[in-house]
Amino acid sequence: MGDGVERFDARDERSSNDWRERSAGDLTAILQGVPAHLLATDREGRIEVVSDVWLRHMGYRRDDVVGRRVTDLIEAPDLALADFLSALRQGRALIDAPHDFVNAEGRRCAFLVSAQVPQGAPQRCLLVLVDVSSQREAEAMASRERRIRMRVLESAPDAIFIANASRTITDANPAAVRLFGYGIDDIKGSSTGRFYAREEDFETAGLSRPTHRDEEDDDRARWLYRRKDGSTFVGETVKAMIWDDDGTDLGKIGIVRDVTEQERRQHELEETNRQLTLSLEVLDQFAYVASHDLRTPLRGILHIANFLEEDSSPEVLAAIGPRLGQLRERVDHMDHMLTSLLDYARLGHDRTGREAVDLGLLLDRIETTLRMGGPSPDFTLERDLAPAIFVASETAVEHILSNLVANAVTHHDGEHAHIVVRTTEAGTKLRLSVQDDGPGIPARHHERIFEIFRTLTSGPTRTKRQGLAGMGLALVRRLAIRAGGRVEVTSPVTDGRGCRFDVLLPLEENTKP
Amino acid sequence: MKTVQLLLAEDDDLDAEALERAMAAAEVTNPIHRVADGEEALERLRATGSDALPRPVLVLLDLNMPMMTGHEFLQELRTDPDPDLRRTVVFVVTTSSDDRDVRAAYDQHVAGYITKSSTGNDFFPLISMLRSYWEVVALP
Numbered sequence: 087m088g089d090g091v092e093r094f095d096a097r098d099e100r101s102s103n104d105w106r107e108r109s110a111g112d113l114t115a116i117l118q119g120v121p122a123h124l125l126a127t128d129r130e131g132r133i134e135v136v137s138d139v140w141l142r143h144m145g146y147r148r149d150d151v152v153g154r155r156v157t158d159l160i161e162a163p164d165l166a167l168a169d170f171l172s173a174l175r176q177g178r179a180l181i182d183a184p185h186d187f188v189n190a191e192g193r194r195c196a197f198l199v200s201a202q203v204p205q206g207a208p209q210r211c212l213l214v215l216v217d218v219s220s221q222r223e224a225e226a227m228a229s230r231e232r233r234i235r236m237r238v239l240e241s242a243p244d245a246i247f248i249a250n251a252s253r254t255i256t257d258a259n260p261a262a263v264r265l266f267g268y269g270i271d272d273i274k275g276s277s278t279g280r281f282y283a284r285e286e287d288f289e290t291a292g293l294s295r296p297t298h299r300d301e302e303d304d305d306r307a308r309w310l311y312r313r314k315d316g317s318t319f320v321g322e323t324v325k326a327m328i329w330d331d332d333g334t335d336l337g338k339i340g341i342v343r344d345v346t347e348q349e350r351r352q353h354e355l356e357e358t359n360r361q362l363t364l365s366l367e368v369l370d371q372f373a374y375v376a377s378h379d380l381r382t383p384l385r386g387i388l389h390i391a392n393f394l395e396e397d398s399s400p401e402v403l404a405a406i407g408p409r410l411g412q413l414r415e416r417v418d419h420m421d422h423m424l425t426s427l428l429d430y431a432r433l434g435h436d437r438t439g440r441e442a443v444d445l446g447l448l449l450d451r452i453e454t455t456l457r458m459g460g461p462s463p464d465f466t467l468e469r470d471l472a473p474a475i476f477v478a479s480e481t482a483v484e485h486i487l488s489n490l491v492a493n494a495v496t497h498h499d500g501e502h503a504h505i506v507v508r509t510t511e512a513g514t515k516l517r518l519s520v521q522d523d524g525p526g527i528p529a530r531h532h533e534r535i536f537e538i539f540r541t542l543t544s545g546p547t548r549t550k551r552q553g554l555a556g557m558g559l560a561l562v563r564r565l566a567i568r569a570g571g572r573v574e575v576t577s578p579v580t581d582g583r584g585c586r587f588d589v590l591l592p593l594e595e596n597t598k599p
Numbered sequence: 600m601k602t603v604q605l606l607l608a609e610d611d612d613l614d615a616e617a618l619e620r621a622m623a624a625a626e627v628t629n630p631i632h633r634v635a636d637g638e639e640a641l642e643r644l645r646a647t648g649s650d651a652l653p654r655p656v657l658v659l660l661d662l663n664m665p666m667m668t669g670h671e672f673l674q675e676l677r678t679d680p681d682p683d684l685r686r687t688v689v690f691v692v693t694t695s696s697d698d699r700d701v702r703a704a705y706d707q708h709v710a711g712y713i714t715k716s717s718t719g720n721d722f723f724p725l726i727s728m729l730r731s732y733w734e735v736v737a738l739p
Contacts (some may be wrong), residue, residue, distance in 0.1 A: 374697065378663055381694050385715075386613040396620070 103571035106191045123197065123215035131156045131174050131211070140215065146192030156213065161186045161194055175209050179205030184218045196222045220477075232350060242341075245321075248328075251336035253292065265321075265344060267314035278340070283312040296327060297335075298396040308345065319346045373431030377424040384424070388417050426557030430538070430564065443480045445471050445487075449507060452488045465495045465503040473509060476516055478591055482565045486573075488521070489558035490587050515571065516593040526578040535575070538565045566591065603733045604656040605631045608640040608672065609692075610664040616703035621722035627730060637667030641675055644684055657729070658689040660709075661701055669693070670700075674706035685702075686739045692725065 117124055117135045135153050141148060151159065156174075157167040160409045162185060170185070178201065186194040197215035201297035204212055222508045239246055245262035266273070266281060279288040305325040312318050321342040328336040391410045395403065446469070453467050470519050487507070495504045506521045528533060538560045559573075566573045570592045577585040610613045615633050624629065632652065635642045640660070643652055661671035667689060679685050691704045691712045704712050710732075713725055 378695055382611055382614075382663070383696070386611060389613040389617045392617065392622070 096231055123154060123217060125213040125215065127156050127174065127211050127213065129175050129203075129211055131171050134210070143189075143217070144187065144195065149188065159187050161188050162389070164197070164225070174201055177201065177211065184222065187215075195219050219468055243343075245342040247273075247340040247342070248279065248337065249278050249340065250496055251335040253337075256337070262342070265313070265342065266311070281311050283310040283318040291325075293362075295335075295338075298333070312344065320346050320349055321345065370431050373427055377428040377431070380424055381421070384417055384420055388414065391417075408430060420550050424556070426561070430557055430561055439501070440477055441480055442475055443478050443483050445469075445476075445483075445507075446485055448480070448487060449491075452484070454487070456492060463495060463498045463503045465498070465505055467491065468504065468506045470506060470508040473516075476509075476593065477568060478516075482569055483518075483591075486562050486565050486589055489562050490520040490589075492522060493558055494524060494585070498522065498524040500524070511593060512590065514593055515590040518589040518591065519586055520589075521579060521584060523584050526583050526585050527575065532575050535559050537572075538582070562587070601712065602653060603629050603738065604653050605629055605729075606640060606643060606652065606656055606658045607631055607633045608635075608637060608658065608664065608669070609633065609661045610635050611661075614661070618722055620686065621726055625726045625730075627726055636664040637669060637675070638674030639660065640672055641667075644676075645679075655733075657733065657738070658687060659692050660689050662691060662693040662695055662704070669705055670707075673704065675711070677684075677707050683739070688738060690729070705737070 113126075114135045117126055118138055120137050121139055122137060122142065123140040124135075125140065126135035127133050132153060132155055136146075136148065136151055141151070150460050156585055157170055160167060160170065162170070184196040184198050186196055189195050196218045198218050200214045200216075202212045202214070204210060228574075239257075239259040242259055242261055245265040246259040247255050247262055248257040255273055255276050255278060258270060260270075262268050262273065266275075277444060278291075279285070282288040282291070291307070291309065306323070308320050308322050310318050311321045322345045324341045326339045328339060330336050363464060391413050394406065395410055449469060456465075491507070495503050500523075504523045506519075508517075508519045508521070510517045510519075536559045538557060563581065566589050571590045572591070574588045575585065576588070579586050607615060607618065609618070619631055619633075624630075630653075632643060633636070635644055640658065644656070644658075646652060660669045660672065667675075673689065676687060676689070677685055689707075689709045691709050692715060693700065693713075694715055696714045701712050711728075713728075715721055
């Protein structure tokens with residue numbers, strides 16, 4: 087203080103004006119050191135002194151701002167700035183609204199400004215600034231959140247109610263107004279009990295109220311509600327508690343969705359499913375019984391043919407022999423059809439497993455069986471298997487392959503059939519293809535070949551040479567679909583000949599053994 | 600060794616005749632008692648006195664028959680109060696190769712399940728098997 091005392095002593099000798107000039111230096115030092123946002127300007131707003139704290143806050147150096155008009159640092163419309171200056175001239179306080187000061191980086195900082203003309207220094211103006219940036223940000227955020235909440239409420243397709251702890255509705259959204267048919271003012275202030283169709287539901291629903299915020303409150307239920315017009319509906323309802331910071335029960339949010347239609351559809355679906363299962367069972371049963379019962383008379387016919395043969399004299403036998411042969415052929419054919427029909431029906435019964443299928447072994451088996459049967463054309467079975475082992479139902483794959491390969495051989499019109507069996511991975515599917523170099527299938531038949539009891543050649547020659555029941559491809563398709571896949575046919579393949587069947591089977595992660 | 604009696608439960612006359620002819624052709628002379636369904640078969644097995652069926656007996660049972668099916672016959676037979684009846688040896692001879700039929704038959708402790716192919720004169724393997732069976736196996 088010694089320095090100050092010395093100056094005080096010296097002051098006595100000077101005029102009052104001079105004193106003021108001298109004391110400005112002391113004032114400057116004091117103001118600069120004040121731990122607050124302070125500016126001193128002249129009455130025209132030119133900055134003379136700034137506090138260190140404010141300089142640090144704004145990132146300015148003293149030289150950047152001293153001598154500038156304070157309004158140059160404020161971002162505001164010209165009119166507002168003129169007001170600001172006139173307030174300074176009059177020494178009025180400017181604390182009604184925050185002002186945006188621009189800092190050294192060009193960003194805005196909001197301050198409340200209080201302007202005072204100090205007594206005894208009428209040429210000066212002292213500005214005390216209060217930083218309100220964080221407060222402003224908080225307000226802006228709160229306002230944004232309010233807007234988001236509003237929009238969510240307004241645009242939600244489900245009815246949303248907000249009720250307080252005593253179950254009085256404090257707010258509802260437009261969907262709630264639409265769903266229940268009441269006006270919003272009618273809803274607000276109502277007890278939630280008004281919307282339940284059954285009084286006991288209101289009571290039951292109230293029982294599930296948790297008493298502490300840590301309690302589980304995943305409250306989902308279906309209640310019967312009543313609209314203003316008296317009609318009722320089933321509403322799937324989710325309720326969530328609202329807790330205050332101190333754990334006070336502030337009430338609940340209830341979200342209601344009309345599921346009447348959904349429930350009706352579900353019942354309908356269940357009923358359809360039940361009917362379908364039933365008729366499938368009946369169908370399976372029918373095919374099973376039919377093919378067994380039809381077999382008995384067939385066996386009888388065959389027995390009669392055998393008895394006739396056994397009981398006939400050589401002369402008679404010579405005469406009727408060929409006819410007996412024809413009769414047996416027809417019986418064979420019919421029997422074959424019945425077997426296929428039974429196989430087809432049985433696919434509905436037998437559970438098909440999932441196991442590692444070794445395609446190489448499977449094809450060996452199929453080839454052996456085919457050669458034993460001695461089909462007319464000779465054949466080679468080329469294999470291009472990648473993968474050769476995969477997880478599927480072995481029964482299904484065997485049925486599919488043996489049918490496709492047998493078809494390729496028996497429908498061949500030449501002396502030698504060349505068949506290629508190939509597997510490739512096509513995305514999530516396994517492509518299993520069987521290609522032949524036979525006559526091919528005209529495009530107009532590509533759909534018909536998959537129908538039951540459908541062969542493209544007909545008449546007795548077929549039964550002799552090909553022995554086909556016309557069920558093979560129907561079976562292939564049913565198996566592929568049951569396995570979650572499908573079957574496609576491409577024909578001709580090359581030079582107007584050949585046929586390729588692609589069976590696509592699902593290849594999941596776990597299907598690679 | 601006592602002659603084994605064959606009780607053939609078969610509703611189809613032609614099937615029965617075919618088996619009888621096949622037996623004759625294979626020179627099997629064991630008596631064949633033919634009945635047309637399960638009820639008749641039970642009646643024949645339960646008969647006493649002069650009508651009693653000589654023992655030992657082997658039942659050849661068709662499954663698909665009117666009145667009482669083969670499965671129903673087996674059910675009755677295995678729960679009969681007479682222990683002699685319960686332990687009767689039964690072979691199923693049928694056209695059905697359905698897994699459910701096979702399982703249900705063995706559940707009732709049949710000695711064997713033979714599928715006759717629906718066509719063709721295929722009784723010879725069955726006859727030779729039966730002949731070996733009663734030559735080798737002790738019957739109750």
